[in-house]
Amino acid sequence: MSDLLILRIVAKLLIPYILLFGLYVQTHGDFGPGGGFQAGVIFASGFILYALVFGVANARRVVPPRLMATLIALGVLLFAGVGLAALLMGGNYLEYAVFADQPARGNHIGIWLVELGVGITVSAVMLTIFLTIAGRGR
């Protein structure tokens, strides 16, 4: 943990807004600039800041590696599952138009779900990469 008071206070103030901004980019990705990749990285960077200031051991208590591995897998499954759902509802793989009565609304739902999967996986992967390499050899 860092001894610098200013660093700790500023980090505590910033982290909630970083996470919130990550969620904003995530949820607005389907009709504005943003999306799962960017949101995932922003969201993970909040936790990485926490790990840098409060120590990797503390960060690991917040985000245990097993949970991360599960989230990585679930995100990919959500993405692939949306594709399969489209297939079961009579479209081609990943053809979102079948999710609603109008193609535009169907695309909206499909992209939102797929981006959610991407966001979950990307943030979990980024955190795992950071925590695995940072926590090595201690």
Add this chain to the structure above:
Amino acid sequence: MISLHLPALQVVVPLISAPLCVLLRRGFGAWLLATVIAWTAFAISLALLAQVLSDGALSYKMGGWAAPWGIEYRIDRLNAFMLVIVAGIGALVMPCAYHSVAREIAPERQHLFYAAFMLALTGLLGIVITGDVFNLYVFLEITSLASYTLVALGADRRALRASFQYLVLGTIGATFILIGIGLLYMVTGTLNMADLAARIPALQELRPVRAAFAFIVVGAGLKLALFPLHLWLPNAYTYAPSVVSAFLAATATKVGVYVLMRFIFTVFGARFAFEMMPLGEILMVLGLLAVMVGSLVAVFQTNVKRMLAYSSIAQIGYMALGISFASVNGLVAGIVHLFNHAAMKGALFLALACVFYRLGSVELDAMRGLGRRMPLTMATFVAAGMSLVGVPLTVGFISKWYLVVAAIESGLWPVAVIVLVASLLALVYIWRVVEVAYFREPDGDAPEVTEAPAAMLVPTMALAAACIYFGIDTELTVGVATEAALSLLEGGP
């Protein structure tokens, strides 16, 4: 209804199994799932081949977007055949993997090993099935990343060095392909292979098209380990876990050759590649060098895995030679050899996996007298080895026959002679193993070993049996290869 979606399922089913392997957290559960999925993928690929053979090329619109704009999966005879090779090897390697992985990989990493293995399979199937050049790049990188990880899991610390070397060269190769794709997109504005093929003839005088061709050929050359871009291959195959060596040696470089063929014949067209660009001469010289140098170096190896790795470089040289003739017989030789080499190298490396499972080593010295102690394994090795040499009634003979015919057709007698000389060299290095295994007494302190478990032996023998069966009944392999070669030379997918 499901038969309509087989092209998507071919890639998606193994893709979904990878995260499931991570979630299972148990080596055994992950292995069971991966095995079932690998066999499912094999069944799908057979169904696709049957569909393509009866109805002609299939097209699948990913996400329902029509062809030049969306990603199209396009399956003609060539890639249906490739899908069967890749999925078939995956399906046969998986039963062996259980024992071999249990011995070579730490228990807490086994489920991750199977996840990476499934991702590698997904990527290879994706490269083969897609009709979109950027999609091809993405799948290429999925496979490559999974393979770097798999190679790094080898027990020896040199596996890490080999993996890093593979990563650097593989990334450079993939980036070259990316540059080529970018240049093509710059002048044509499309990424769809069929659309590119339609637009390139009008633009083939432009410098970016020629630069793109050069970048893609060099990039694909790195991926398929074409001499002299093969430096990553011997170390990667020597130090990787046994089943990974078997799987990658039988599939990854073949898929690289497929990518090269696809770009040369479908995207750029044979006329551009062989008449406007000097590709035929380049591939012929490099192929001949690969055949000679690879075989010669293989003769002097003491580690049998490394010997087979160098022999792979020589075999890739045969495929490059086949392409370089740009004639029907040459291409048939190349395409048939994709299948034949996959079968025989798969069998040879799996036999070595059995040897390593019992012996803990694949050094030539350690294999003394193994012919009596592991008779079935070594008999399989010899059968597949004879095929590598090109003995009649084995698959190796078929591909060399077509290669020699193609060389004589083109009036290139010296090429035919070199092919035959290299076959003799193959006899020399296979004979070294045979001699040690059958005609040397084991050391006094050699460990007592018995035959490998049936789960490992049966798939190995199945592949070796394929080497002989398809050497006698060539109707399926040569038939598909001839039609694929004809459609490639006509141009267009």
Add this chain to the structure above:
Amino acid sequence: MDVIGHYNYWVSIVLMMAGFYMVIASANLVKKLVGLNVFQTAVFLLYITMSKVSVPDCAIDCGTAPIFKEGFTVYSNPLPSVLILTAIVVSVSTTAVALAIIVRIKEAYGSVEEDEMLRRDGE
């Protein structure tokens, strides 16, 4: 031939060769990886700069960001940026895998210098 007008290609080629040189010339694995990253980034620049659509002698209606707005009719091509987003993800993954391998090499060999590793393997 227009040399100045193609400055984006020059930038990209210089970066590419600089990265390539680092990959070949340095024996330190981390430096090699940095070189590889520079090499890949050069290609990203090649893609992104080629997507710019411009009109000769334009004052206001040059290729803009691809967002519909009154008064603009020429837009830059968004597709290469999307492609490069994917390629960047690939590059990040490659870097992560490479770093993980380097960490394990350091643990196994006690060094990340290539000549040192060769020496310790007795080759």
